[in-house]
Amino acid sequence: MTNEHTPRWVKVFSIVAALLVVAFVVLHLAGLAPHGH
């Protein structure tokens, strides 16, 4: 039922965005992100 309302691309997009945000936060917390300031 929910599939009719929420297109697959929205789910994929949301999952990819969430993973990127988590990776960004983890890398920054771990000090592994490229930084210079």
Added chain:
Amino acid sequence: MGTELSPRSRNVALIAHVSTSVGWFGAVLAFLSLAIVGLTADDAALADAAYRAMDVIGWDVIVPLCIASLVTGVVQSLGTKWGLVRHYWVLFKLLLNAFATVLLLVHMRPVDELARAAASGALTADVHHGMRVQLVFDASAALAVVLVANTLAILKPRGMTRYGRRISSGA
């Protein structure tokens, strides 16, 4: 909900939004090219020039285009049937634009610092290496974000948010 723009105003807003968004993409591409030159150039004078040019492009072109793209996008969506949060593609594009604008403003600091170091002849490969790598990374990420936002605008994939469905059903 909201006031719809007249056809003429809608066209002006559309032209302004497309021009600023596409211009933003091109400017970020130039910025990335300069960041790569700054990181890889053997010639110190060339690296200095690249970072000083990045500072100018960043503040005089990318930041204004980024903000203009965000503002014209909001004006256009609020003034048309698309709305700001009715369709998933508009909502995602807004979030991407807002996210990119904040990150851009935060990450202009290393550009300022490298440009200052380049202008005073204090730019060194070992001291500033992290910042140089960061700029290539930031510019690549920004390019990807702008590309995704532009792709959403062109394809306009289907899908209404719960709010959009409620509005369109007349509730």
